[in-house]
Amino acid sequence: MQNNLSLFNTLSKKKELFKPLNPPFVGIYVCGPTVYSHAHLGHARPAITFDLLFRYLMHLGYKVRYVRNITDVGHLENETLGEGEDRIEKKARQEQIEPMEVVQKYVNTYHRNMDQLNTLSPSIEPRATGHIIEQIELIKTLIKSGYAYESNGSVYFDIMKYNQKYQYGKLSGRVLEELISNTRDIEGQDEKRNSYDFAVWKKASPEHLMRWPSPWSIGFPGWHLECSAMSIKYLGEEFDIHGGGMDLMFPHHECEIAQSTAALGKESVHYWMHNNMITINGQKMARSLGNFITLDQLFSGDNPALDKAYSPMTIRFFILQAHYRSTIDFSNEALQAAEKGFQKLMKAIDSLSKIKPSDHSTVDISKLKEKCYEALDDDLNSPVLLSHLFEGVRIVNSIIDGSEKTDASGLESLKELFNTFVFEILGLKDESAIKGDEKLTEELMKIIIDLRQAAKNNKDWHTSDKIRNELNKIGVKLKDKKDGADWEI
């Protein structure tokens, strides 16, 4: 198996040629959502980014195991005001239901939204609460090797000890000494030897609803631990790619590296990939900031920030039009531009079926195809890929226009090009499927167009315009061509 794929590795801060550990197998782990409310636009970014990676690797012939977790232990939320409360539990209290009901509800909507965005299901979607045993075992290993210690029923990871042998902070470019010197004193952390130590097991307070028995206390696992435990379980001690949002780099992924490395005695992840954030008015879109737009709202238009509804494929196209490591700023203008561009692409692909091949060709599709692969190989450069595909759109339209020609094999190559890159790899799909009885609609439209043509032949513009206007009112667009009219819904 061969590939020219380069990926930007956050660890080295460079693009590196992707070499899988055990070809043809590839293991990917991506941090999924914490399910305590509806998925928003920000959640679509990593889902689509890593869906693209998943699809492309499969296209290259790899057997990919794509693991994306669901965090269903809520983890504390405290900010400044007093006692922290688990986010899922907080929601459960507000809605007077079991924490697991909260989880179920939002897992369901997350899955539905991800389906709408046409992302493929991960190979495995493990949940933190389903892997308490694995996490406890991992904690035992850490304690045994001296990298974690118990304190008052909780267990903490010993950063200082780890830093003696390994380098804490290498992913996010942080230096432990500097971190410590910057630390403010926070109350209630006397259980820890060092302020940067993080919990791998936390003793539950009496009112805490989500709790499991362990050798140390009735409690719950620390947030960072689940990803280490589950990636080891499903992908092995060493695996190829770990992905997630840039906001998770520190401390989450840094802690994950520390835990896994301490427990295994070696680096677990070969390539770290981080997608950038979606911003709104220049600021990160996040649940905690309250400036988010949920995917359901985007699809329905039901949010004051939205001029109109945007289809799932418009959102997907919008996200793919930017490189995954750049921020994308949300705006109605940008979404509407994406919508039009996407429709233009779909229309061109649709009209491929109308092309009649000539005996010779004036266009070179193989070169275009090569460029498309180059774009993807360059750290999944989907915006450049799209620009090449729009060159393909221009070619298609020019052929229909008569200014370019293609032979039968060129036409086949064009069809294959769009099929491969637009549908298979970018994961876009045509949403404008005709509703109802397709064949009947086809025939009815033919009758209407014939009638209108008869009126036009009589220069009865009043009738022909009326037909066109009335059709337009019910969403059918007529387009007059040299050789008769075309229509679309």
Next chain:
RNA sequence: GGUCGGUUAACCGAGUGGCUAGGUAGCGGUCUGCAAAACCGUUUACGGCGGUUCGAAUCCGCCACCGACCUCCA
């Protein structure tokens, strides 16, 4: 304050030491009874100031502005 990243035309967004993506919008043209679509052409660019270079928006330095992250609590 620390670390990292960004600043590209009306908007969104690529990219490279010289050959100046792409989408959307605008303008002009072709086509057309008109319209729409499509095609062709086209207008505002690379935050500021210096430096390196035959040549920089692309490399270096300084400045300005913006953003992300800065512990158990995404």
